[in-house]
Amino acid sequence: MRERIEINPRVCGGQPVIKGTRIPVATILEQLVVDESWDSMLRGYPELTRDDIQAALEYARHSILHTETTVLDAA
Numbered sequence: 001m002r003e004r005i006e007i008n009p010r011v012c013g014g015q016p017v018i019k020g021t022r023i024p025v026a027t028i029l030e031q032l033v034v035d036e037s038w039d040s041m042l043r044g045y046p047e048l049t050r051d052d053i054q055a056a057l058e059y060a061r062h063s064i065l066h067t068e069t070t071v072l073d074a075a
Helices: 025-033 038-044 050-065
Strands: none
């Protein structure tokens, strides 16, 4: 994942992007949410690879697993 995802404050405001591109991980996830196929994404972003999409998913998974949560009192 580290070889495919980068965070640079000078690229896309510091959002995680596919290394060497300006394609944010969030953009890939958003397209998957609306049921965009991998093949369609690859056609729309010729610099993107299947490994990049997989890395974006892995980055999201890793982010969720390593996020600290706080339970708020509902009262």
